[in-house]
Amino acid sequence: MSMLKIFDVSGSAVSAQTQRLNVVASNLANADTVAGRDGKAYKARQVVFQTLMMGEQTSAGVQVSNVVEDNSPGRKVLDPKHPAADEQGYVTYSNVSPIDEMVNMISASRSYQNNVEVMNTAKSLLMKTLQMGQS
Amino acid sequence: MQRLTQALDFQAQALTLRAERQRLIASNIANADTPGYQAREMDFASALAQATSKSGGQGGQAGVGAAHDAFDSTPLGLGEQTNLIYARHSQDSIDRNTVDLDRERASFADNGVKYEATLRFINNSVRSMLDAMKSPNQG
Numbered sequence: 001m002s003m004l005k006i007f008d009v010s011g012s013a014v015s016a017q018t019q020r021l022n023v024v025a026s027n028l029a030n031a032d033t034v035a036g037r038d039g040k041a042y043k044a045r046q047v048v049f050q051t052l053m054m055g056e057q058t059s060a061g062v063q064v065s066n067v068v069e070d071n072s073p074g075r076k077v078l079d080p081k082h083p084a085a086d087e088q089g090y091v092t093y094s095n096v097s098p099i100d101e102m103v104n105m106i107s108a109s110r111s112y113q114n115n116v117e118v119m120n121t122a123k124s125l126l127m128k129t130l131q132m133g134q135s
Numbered sequence: 136m137q138r139l140t141q142a143l144d145f146q147a148q149a150l151t152l153r154a155e156r157q158r159l160i161a162s163n164i165a166n167a168d169t170p171g172y173q174a175r176e177m178d179f180a181s182a183l184a185q186a187t188s189k190s191g192g193q194g195g196q197a198g199v200g201a202a203h204d205a206f207d208s209t210p211l212g213l214g215e216q217t218n219l220i221y222a223r224h225s226q227d228s229i230d231r232n233t234v235d236l237d238r239e240r241a242s243f244a245d246n247g248v249k250y251e252a253t254l255r256f257i258n259n260s261v262r263s264m265l266d267a268m269k270s271p272n273q274g
Contacts, residue, residue: 003154006161013165020168049169057219058155058177060162062169111168114240118161121247125157128254129150133261 003129005059006122010115012052012061017112019064020047024105027096034084035092041074042094044101070095139264146257148186152179153250159219160243163234170230174222174239182218 027044035041050065072095080089156177166172224233 002151002158006158009158009161009165017168049166051166051169051172058159058162058175060166060172062165107168114164114167114236118164118243121243122157122161125247125250128251132254132257 002056002058003122003126005054005056007119008054009059009061010119010122012054012063013115014112014119016047016049016062016064017108017115020049020108021105021112023047023067024101024108027101028098028105030094031096031098031101033094034082035074036084039086039092041092042096043074044070044094044096046070142260143257145187146253146260149183150250150253150257152177152182152186153246153253156246157243157250160239160246163222163239164236164243167232167234167236167239170232172232172234174224174232174234175219176222178218178220185218 023045030042033042045067047064048066048068049062052061052063053059054061074095075093076090077093078089079085079091082091085091156179159175159177163174166174222233222235222238225235225238
Protein backbone atom coordinates (compact mmCIF):
# COMPACT_ATOMS: atom_id res chain seq x y z
CA MET A 1 0.00 0.00 0.00
CA SER A 2 2.22 2.72 -1.22
CA MET A 3 -0.43 5.39 -0.66
CA LEU A 4 -0.26 4.88 3.09
CA LYS A 5 3.19 6.47 3.06
CA ILE A 6 1.54 9.77 2.09
CA PHE A 7 0.30 10.05 5.67
CA ASP A 8 3.88 9.71 6.93
CA VAL A 9 5.17 12.28 4.46
CA SER A 10 2.43 14.84 4.96
CA GLY A 11 2.30 14.11 8.68
CA SER A 12 5.96 14.96 9.03
CA ALA A 13 5.37 18.18 7.12
CA VAL A 14 2.39 19.10 9.29
CA SER A 15 4.39 18.50 12.44
CA ALA A 16 7.31 20.54 11.10
CA GLN A 17 4.98 23.40 10.23
CA THR A 18 3.46 23.15 13.70
CA GLN A 19 6.89 23.56 15.20
CA ARG A 20 7.45 26.59 12.98
CA LEU A 21 4.14 28.07 14.14
CA ASN A 22 5.18 27.41 17.74
CA VAL A 23 8.40 29.32 17.23
CA VAL A 24 6.50 32.18 15.59
CA ALA A 25 4.15 32.25 18.57
CA SER A 26 7.08 32.42 20.99
CA ASN A 27 8.68 35.20 18.98
CA LEU A 28 5.48 37.23 18.83
CA ALA A 29 4.79 36.70 22.51
CA ASN A 30 8.28 38.00 23.28
CA ALA A 31 8.17 40.91 20.84
CA ASP A 32 8.10 43.43 23.69
CA THR A 33 10.30 41.63 26.18
CA VAL A 34 12.98 43.86 27.69
CA ALA A 35 16.48 42.80 28.62
CA GLY A 36 17.03 41.58 32.16
CA ARG A 37 19.84 42.69 34.48
CA ASP A 38 22.38 40.76 32.39
CA GLY A 39 21.55 42.95 29.38
CA LYS A 40 20.50 39.98 27.27
CA ALA A 41 17.12 40.36 25.61
CA TYR A 42 15.08 37.61 23.94
CA LYS A 43 16.49 36.64 20.53
CA ALA A 44 14.13 35.77 17.70
CA ARG A 45 14.25 32.10 16.75
CA GLN A 46 13.82 30.38 13.40
CA VAL A 47 13.41 26.70 12.56
CA VAL A 48 15.55 25.09 9.86
CA PHE A 49 13.81 22.50 7.70
CA GLN A 50 15.54 19.49 6.28
CA THR A 51 14.40 16.75 3.91
CA LEU A 52 13.90 13.40 5.62
CA MET A 53 14.03 10.45 3.21
CA MET A 54 11.55 7.75 4.20
CA GLY A 55 12.75 4.51 2.72
CA GLU A 56 11.87 4.71 -0.94
CA GLN A 57 13.08 7.51 -3.12
CA THR A 58 9.56 8.73 -3.90
CA SER A 59 8.77 9.64 -0.32
CA ALA A 60 10.55 12.57 1.21
CA GLY A 61 9.28 14.00 4.46
CA VAL A 62 10.40 17.04 6.41
CA GLN A 63 12.03 17.41 9.76
CA VAL A 64 13.17 20.35 11.81
CA SER A 65 16.94 19.94 11.91
CA ASN A 66 17.78 22.93 14.01
CA VAL A 67 16.40 26.00 15.76
CA VAL A 68 18.67 28.99 15.24
CA GLU A 69 18.70 32.30 17.08
CA ASP A 70 18.83 35.61 15.29
CA ASN A 71 21.95 37.37 16.64
CA SER A 72 21.20 40.86 15.44
CA PRO A 73 21.22 43.48 18.25
CA GLY A 74 18.00 44.22 20.07
CA ARG A 75 15.91 47.28 19.61
CA LYS A 76 17.06 50.18 21.87
CA VAL A 77 14.57 52.75 23.05
CA LEU A 78 15.40 55.88 25.05
CA ASP A 79 13.28 55.73 28.17
CA PRO A 80 15.22 56.86 31.27
CA LYS A 81 12.25 56.36 33.61
CA HIS A 82 11.96 52.67 32.74
CA PRO A 83 13.21 50.43 35.57
CA ALA A 84 15.27 48.34 33.09
CA ALA A 85 17.03 51.34 31.55
CA ASP A 86 20.84 51.31 31.41
CA GLU A 87 23.18 54.16 32.41
CA GLN A 88 22.51 56.12 29.22
CA GLY A 89 18.77 55.69 29.70
CA TYR A 90 18.24 53.15 26.94
CA VAL A 91 15.99 50.12 27.29
CA THR A 92 16.94 47.06 25.19
CA TYR A 93 14.01 45.18 23.75
CA SER A 94 14.09 41.85 21.92
CA ASN A 95 15.11 41.82 18.26
CA VAL A 96 11.81 40.30 17.08
CA SER A 97 10.36 41.90 13.96
CA PRO A 98 6.57 41.51 14.21
CA ILE A 99 6.15 41.98 10.45
CA ASP A 100 8.55 39.15 9.62
CA GLU A 101 6.81 36.95 12.14
CA MET A 102 3.36 37.63 10.73
CA VAL A 103 4.60 36.80 7.23
CA ASN A 104 6.17 33.64 8.58
CA MET A 105 2.95 32.72 10.33
CA ILE A 106 0.85 33.10 7.17
CA SER A 107 3.34 31.04 5.17
CA ALA A 108 3.37 28.30 7.80
CA SER A 109 -0.41 28.15 8.03
CA ARG A 110 -0.78 27.94 4.23
CA SER A 111 1.71 25.09 4.08
CA TYR A 112 -0.11 23.37 6.92
CA GLN A 113 -3.41 23.64 5.03
CA ASN A 114 -1.83 22.28 1.86
CA ASN A 115 -0.57 19.21 3.64
CA VAL A 116 -3.87 18.60 5.40
CA GLU A 117 -5.58 18.75 2.02
CA VAL A 118 -3.09 16.25 0.62
CA MET A 119 -3.92 13.87 3.47
CA ASN A 120 -7.67 14.28 2.96
CA THR A 121 -7.35 13.49 -0.74
CA ALA A 122 -5.15 10.48 -0.04
CA LYS A 123 -7.66 9.26 2.52
CA SER A 124 -10.61 9.48 0.16
CA LEU A 125 -8.64 7.72 -2.58
CA LEU A 126 -7.68 4.96 -0.17
CA MET A 127 -11.28 4.53 0.96
CA LYS A 128 -12.30 4.10 -2.67
CA THR A 129 -9.48 1.63 -3.19
CA LEU A 130 -10.76 -0.42 -0.27
CA GLN A 131 -14.11 -0.75 -2.03
CA MET A 132 -12.51 -2.01 -5.22
CA GLY A 133 -14.54 -4.79 -6.85
CA GLN A 134 -17.55 -4.37 -4.56
CA SER A 135 -20.38 -2.10 -5.69
CA MET B 136 -7.38 -17.66 -16.23
CA GLN B 137 -4.71 -15.48 -17.70
CA ARG B 138 -7.05 -14.14 -20.34
CA LEU B 139 -9.23 -12.83 -17.56
CA THR B 140 -6.48 -11.28 -15.53
CA GLN B 141 -4.59 -9.85 -18.48
CA ALA B 142 -7.09 -7.06 -18.87
CA LEU B 143 -6.73 -6.23 -15.21
CA ASP B 144 -2.96 -6.41 -15.22
CA PHE B 145 -2.48 -3.22 -17.16
CA GLN B 146 -4.90 -1.31 -14.96
CA ALA B 147 -3.23 -2.68 -11.84
CA GLN B 148 0.14 -1.41 -13.04
CA ALA B 149 -1.38 1.96 -13.88
CA LEU B 150 -3.04 2.17 -10.46
CA THR B 151 0.18 1.38 -8.61
CA LEU B 152 2.11 3.94 -10.61
CA ARG B 153 -0.61 6.52 -9.99
CA ALA B 154 -0.28 5.83 -6.26
CA GLU B 155 3.50 6.26 -6.47
CA ARG B 156 3.11 9.50 -8.38
CA GLN B 157 0.62 10.73 -5.79
CA ARG B 158 3.19 10.02 -3.10
CA LEU B 159 5.90 11.79 -5.05
CA ILE B 160 3.76 14.90 -5.40
CA ALA B 161 2.89 14.71 -1.70
CA SER B 162 6.62 14.69 -0.97
CA ASN B 163 7.11 17.77 -3.10
CA ILE B 164 4.27 19.59 -1.34
CA ALA B 165 5.62 18.54 2.05
CA ASN B 166 9.02 19.97 1.14
CA ALA B 167 7.70 23.25 -0.26
CA ASP B 168 9.54 25.16 2.50
CA THR B 169 12.70 23.08 2.76
CA PRO B 170 15.82 24.98 1.67
CA GLY B 171 17.71 23.34 -1.17
CA TYR B 172 15.04 20.74 -1.94
CA GLN B 173 14.84 19.83 -5.63
CA ALA B 174 11.32 18.99 -6.79
CA ARG B 175 11.03 15.72 -8.66
CA GLU B 176 8.62 14.41 -11.22
CA MET B 177 7.76 11.06 -12.69
CA ASP B 178 7.71 10.54 -16.43
CA PHE B 179 4.44 8.65 -16.23
CA ALA B 180 4.24 7.48 -19.84
CA SER B 181 7.67 5.90 -19.88
CA ALA B 182 7.24 4.50 -16.37
CA LEU B 183 4.01 2.81 -17.41
CA ALA B 184 5.53 1.52 -20.65
CA GLN B 185 8.41 0.07 -18.68
CA ALA B 186 6.19 -1.49 -16.04
CA THR B 187 3.81 -3.08 -18.52
CA SER B 188 6.56 -4.39 -20.77
CA LYS B 189 8.20 -6.17 -17.88
CA SER B 190 4.98 -7.80 -16.68
CA GLY B 191 3.23 -8.45 -20.00
CA GLY B 192 6.34 -9.59 -21.82
CA GLN B 193 6.36 -13.27 -21.03
CA GLY B 194 3.97 -15.54 -22.91
CA GLY B 195 1.04 -13.48 -24.06
CA GLN B 196 -0.49 -16.62 -25.60
CA ALA B 197 0.33 -18.90 -22.69
CA GLY B 198 -1.59 -22.13 -22.37
CA VAL B 199 -3.13 -23.48 -19.20
CA GLY B 200 0.10 -25.07 -18.07
CA ALA B 201 2.10 -21.92 -18.41
CA ALA B 202 -0.48 -19.82 -16.64
CA HIS B 203 0.95 -20.69 -13.27
CA ASP B 204 4.43 -19.61 -14.26
CA ALA B 205 3.20 -16.41 -15.81
CA PHE B 206 1.36 -15.67 -12.64
CA ASP B 207 4.39 -15.45 -10.41
CA SER B 208 5.57 -12.24 -8.94
CA THR B 209 6.40 -9.46 -11.28
CA PRO B 210 6.46 -6.60 -8.84
CA LEU B 211 4.05 -3.78 -9.45
CA GLY B 212 5.14 -0.21 -9.64
CA LEU B 213 8.50 1.44 -10.11
CA GLY B 214 11.39 -0.92 -10.38
CA GLU B 215 14.89 -0.39 -9.12
CA GLN B 216 15.82 1.66 -12.15
CA THR B 217 14.13 4.97 -11.65
CA ASN B 218 12.08 7.15 -13.92
CA LEU B 219 12.31 10.16 -11.69
CA ILE B 220 13.40 13.41 -13.20
CA TYR B 221 14.00 16.79 -11.66
CA ALA B 222 11.15 19.17 -12.25
CA ARG B 223 11.77 22.10 -14.53
CA HIS B 224 11.51 25.11 -12.27
CA SER B 225 9.86 28.30 -13.30
CA GLN B 226 11.24 30.76 -10.79
CA ASP B 227 14.52 30.79 -8.93
CA SER B 228 14.20 31.15 -5.21
CA ILE B 229 16.84 32.38 -2.85
CA ASP B 230 16.95 29.14 -0.84
CA ARG B 231 17.42 26.99 -4.02
CA ASN B 232 14.09 25.25 -3.47
CA THR B 233 12.51 24.35 -6.82
CA VAL B 234 8.98 23.37 -5.74
CA ASP B 235 6.31 25.24 -7.68
CA LEU B 236 3.43 24.87 -5.26
CA ASP B 237 0.70 25.85 -7.73
CA ARG B 238 1.87 23.31 -10.26
CA GLU B 239 2.23 20.61 -7.62
CA ARG B 240 -1.29 21.19 -6.36
CA ALA B 241 -2.63 21.03 -9.90
CA SER B 242 -0.72 17.80 -10.55
CA PHE B 243 -1.98 16.39 -7.27
CA ALA B 244 -5.62 17.03 -8.17
CA ASP B 245 -5.08 15.75 -11.71
CA ASN B 246 -3.37 12.60 -10.53
CA GLY B 247 -6.09 11.99 -7.95
CA VAL B 248 -8.79 12.16 -10.59
CA LYS B 249 -6.86 9.81 -12.86
CA TYR B 250 -6.34 7.41 -9.97
CA GLU B 251 -10.09 7.34 -9.43
CA ALA B 252 -10.65 6.81 -13.14
CA THR B 253 -8.31 3.82 -13.16
CA LEU B 254 -10.10 2.47 -10.12
CA ARG B 255 -13.41 2.79 -11.92
CA PHE B 256 -12.03 0.99 -14.97
CA ILE B 257 -10.99 -1.88 -12.74
CA ASN B 258 -14.38 -2.01 -11.03
CA ASN B 259 -16.15 -2.02 -14.38
CA SER B 260 -14.07 -4.82 -15.85
CA VAL B 261 -14.55 -6.88 -12.68
CA ARG B 262 -18.28 -6.31 -12.95
CA SER B 263 -18.44 -7.32 -16.59
CA MET B 264 -16.39 -10.43 -15.88
CA LEU B 265 -18.78 -11.36 -13.07
CA ASP B 266 -21.74 -10.70 -15.35
CA ALA B 267 -20.24 -12.98 -17.97
CA MET B 268 -19.84 -15.74 -15.39
CA LYS B 269 -23.46 -15.61 -14.29
CA SER B 270 -25.84 -18.15 -15.71
CA PRO B 271 -28.70 -16.63 -17.73
CA ASN B 272 -31.45 -17.68 -15.33
CA GLN B 273 -29.72 -16.03 -12.40
CA GLY B 274 -31.06 -12.67 -13.41
